[in-house]
Amino acid sequence: MKKSLFITLLFTIFLNLSFGSFNRGLSLYEDGKYEQAIDAFKRELIKEETGAVRHNLGVTYFQKGNSGEAIWNMERATLLNPEEEAYHYKLDALREQVGLPPIRLDWKERITSILHHDDWMRVFAYFALTTIAAFMFPIAAGWKHNTRVRILMAVCCLGTILSGLAFSHVRTLLDRGVSLSQTPTELHAAPAEAAPQTGLIRTGERALILEEHNDFLFLKTEGGAEGWLPSTYFRKFY
């Protein structure tokens, strides 16, 4: 009896710990205890990372006045649940708060966002192998290049090229992130704080990592500025 009670208690505690963090974070936020709400949401992340948790973290950081963290978490939420219109709207609203324009996806990003990075790699592998087979088998077996074979070869070639381009584009996006500093930060001409300034990166502004050296990153911001930034001020999305 005692043993079963103990096991039940242990299970209940475990349940609370694992499933209660999200709800606890919600109630702490509603009570205005933002720091504790952040801790609760972070505990939930250990169990499972969802767009809702990242979204709520972003909202809580916004309440605390930490725009950089708010924007990063909201960006992550849009990646986890891209179908959520509200996340995109709030990301634009947060960016607006720090003086950044709303995000406009170009056609390449719209297309490549259909699938995840790993899925694009699988698609590319399928098409590539199918193309190899489509070329090699007719030659090896001596099949006639009739219309069906030609169509198959063309489709496979096109699929390989397009999926390869999409995968390559998605690959570069892995090195994208945002600035976390609370004020506009200088970009430098060299990986050193004392180097001359070449530009500015705003709080929450997106940038692409072009190079890394020691604790510095060479970035190209969405505004077009290029320069070196200490890596502590920047965080990638992936």
Place this chain on the structure above:
Amino acid sequence: MRSIYIHLLLLALLPLTIRAEITVDARFNPPRIAQGDRAQYIVEVKETSSSGSTSTERVTSLPIPHAGGLQLSNGRTSSSQQTSFINGKAEYSVTQSLILDAQAPAEGSYKIPSYTLRYKGQNLQIPEVTLQVLPRDANAGPTRDEMIFLKAELPEELYIGQQIRFDLELYVEENVSLTGLNRFNREADGFTTSDISDDAERLTKMFNGRRYSVMRWPMTLTPIQTGAQKINFELSLTARLPQQNTRDAFGRSPFGRSIFDDVFGRSEQFNVYTEATEINVLPLPQANQPDSFSGAIGDFSIEVLSDTEEGKVGEPIMLSLTVRGSGNFERIDEPDLPEKTEWRSYDPESKFEATDELGLRGSKRFDYVLIPQIPGKLELPELSFSYFDPKKNQYVSLNSPALKLQVEQSAASTAPVVTTKPQGTPSEESTLDLTRSLSTEEVLRTLDYQPKEARNIQPRIEDDRFFMVKYAVVFIAILIASVFLHIRKTRRRDPLFAQRKEAKSASQKAFNLAQKARSSSDIDAFFKNAQVAIRQGVTAKTGDNYSTAGIEHLCEKLKESEVNEALIQDIEILFTQADGHRFGGVDTSLSTETCDRLDRIMKAL
């Protein structure tokens, strides 16, 4: 029981039997000084007890009726404790000293009269003391105050909130060796001042015919109360002064003047003070004070610019206001942005860059984020900045020019609207509108209460060896299949290959029929199919067509092919048996040996 009450009574009366003895004394140290020197007026309150240390009552002021013509300043206190054993008995004493610096305006005798000090319920009589100020000898060396002193040039008048720079200077005569600066203090209740820095500017100056090393600290001063405000600075330091007998105005020791008197000095710790100064702090004039004035005092100019000349509805632009000049930058707040319906604005960020070490000169920039709400040629809100110029004693208002901006319509979709609809039939919705859009700020504060399944976004596949192995295996399989197809194609195109294949197939088929005939004991069919199987087998082996060949041809070919002799013999025997049964009418039974022979032949072929 009675004894307990007696003991309790005695215990209660015990503190009355323990009384500390309190004595008070006053003196000048030294009692005789030369004109220009300072003396200390010291009042000592001493409590002595033989039963243990006592707690003193802190004395914070002395009710001196009049200073007798002396200038008394820099009051401070100190206390000391002492325990002594006299004839085996311990005696505890605590001395509280109240010290004032005394300076005489001229030579003569100065008296501070007797007065009463109330201490621990007792009236203590402070005795009268006299200070003798003797004329200074022409050959006498400089006083301590002339050798080392603190100076600060301060204005007589300031406006409240006006921040100024001044220099605090410590003059050290060339014969004095400064060994340490211990503490800095200030008496400036009506002001805020900066602290002195660890590094001081060092220079050399001539003052009153003497050469001094000067340590200079630039500082700022800002009055925070109006009226006459006292200000005074103090430095506690340790210095080695040239040997001087301060008790003898003529610079002689009781034992005569030593030739080393001016060479070896004594190291002592003391305080130096600036002269007591009073600054008249004026209030800012209320007349003609602009609405946009928020406390800036100094001399400023402004610069306003926008980061773009055109924009789109809903896309933010930045308006920067830079205030340059000198003054109290820390009190300059962001100018208010007038509200206009065509703009939505947010609180600006500010950044200050000083061009001097004290932060009195520089520029302060305010960046406003503005979002146009409608398209068209819009005017940016005008900014006003006002300050008070203390030199001109008037307010100055600066206004930004009206910057125009061309705003285009944005192609972006509008934000999603969160609506709430009433339950039930909407038949009366023309009177009640229960749909409300949340503002952007309200939306930003709204949580997501339902976690949904998220897709896996973390790229893992490149670290997944199984993925690489799987596709490598597929690739290898494609290569192998290609090779196989090529071989097959080659063989199919070879007529000899086709014939051999066909013969092999026919041989197998005939053998199967022979086995069938064997099991059904059909000897005719057995021998017939056995011969076909052997002929086709030889055809498949050799590549030549022997489907209708006789035994002689068969054996001849097999010999050419260097086949085993035993195999040839088996074939001859089987063929002889077959021909004999089929054509010779020989009654041959289907023995096991015959069947095994056929099996051996087919296995070899």
